[in-house]
């Protein structure tokens with residue numbers, strides 16, 4: 001049985017990646033510090049190692065015997081990375097170097113690095129950008145991701161493993177960890193469920209490429225067969241504004257509510273839409289989910305999360 005280490009495998013995207021790998025007969029180890037992920041997200045068929053990517057020893061132990069490492073563990077917040085730039089680099093950059101060092105030491109054949117659309121320069125128009133588009137990050141988070149990409153590709157070439165980089169765009173779907181910073185759809189749904197209006201930063205005409213987490217997980221699995229040394233956008237090629245998201249959710253959850261507007265936030269791109277032709281051509285990737293048809297599933301998952309949290313609070317108090 002081939003063996004995979006998934007860092008961040010108890011998190012939102014990681015848990016879907018783990019499911020894909022198990023379904024294909026991989027033996028899976030998850031390394032996660034559970035700072036955001038949850039142990040119950042890791043299926044019993046996988047081995048959960050609770051540990052920190054900042055600790056080289058823990059990473060090396062978890063990587064023992066791994067043929068492939070899928071590195072998804074990260075502190076995931078463009079916005080928070082501006083204030084907390086040091087912590088961002090400790091986890092997202094130094095943590096990545098620990099993973100790459102373990103890959104070399106343990107003789108892993110391939111490292112797949114979960115990068116982000118945050119590595120790109122802003123785009124002047126709401127059109128899809130391909131992987132050759134200028135990289136000039138707007139945030140510490142984007143800087144660390146871009147450095148992680150370059151380390152993965154360069155060390156892969158020079159130290160003998162296959163490095164592959166995936167630039168995930170705005171990922172949404174059931175089970176997204178709720179924080180006030182990450183995942184505009186999940187944040188808006190939680191506010192609406194709590195009887196509060198969504199807060200839109202800026203004029204709301206910023207456009208994003210929202211890609212379903214199961215599409216992202218499938219693209220990640222397809223990257224196991226990708227030609228080494230390549231970078232792939234993982235999105236849908238479709239643009240949706242934050243105003244449109246707010247409208248769609250308000251319509252479904254609280255038709256009388258008006259969104260609130262707040263000043264734009266530092267570090268955020270105006271337009272971020274993926275050209276996915278390279279992933280189509282070289283990975284055979286095709287997104288299967290459409291946003292409009294997937295929102296009800298996200299709402300149901302957020303409702304379940306809220307009831308679970310209430311039940312946990314009630315039993316604790």
Ligand SMILES: NC(=O)c1ccc[n+]([C@@H]2O[C@H](COP(=O)([O-])OP(=O)(O)OC[C@H]3O[C@@H](n4cnc5c(N)ncnc54)[C@H](O)[C@@H]3O)[C@@H](O)[C@H]2O)c1
Pocket residue numbers: 007008009010011012013014031032033034035036037038051052053054071072073074075076091095114115116117167168169170171172177
């Ligand atoms: N969600 C998105 O829209 C998006 C977009 C672009 C890129 N990404 C990237 O995809 C990956 C997965 O993101 P996600 O959305 O699933 O977020 P997430 O927060 O749900 O998952 C990250 C996981 O990493 C774990 N983790 C954090 N710090 C750690 C540490 N020091 N040691 C070990 N584990 C640690 C967390 O507990 C969590 O389970 C990340 O690398 C992120 O940067 C996500």
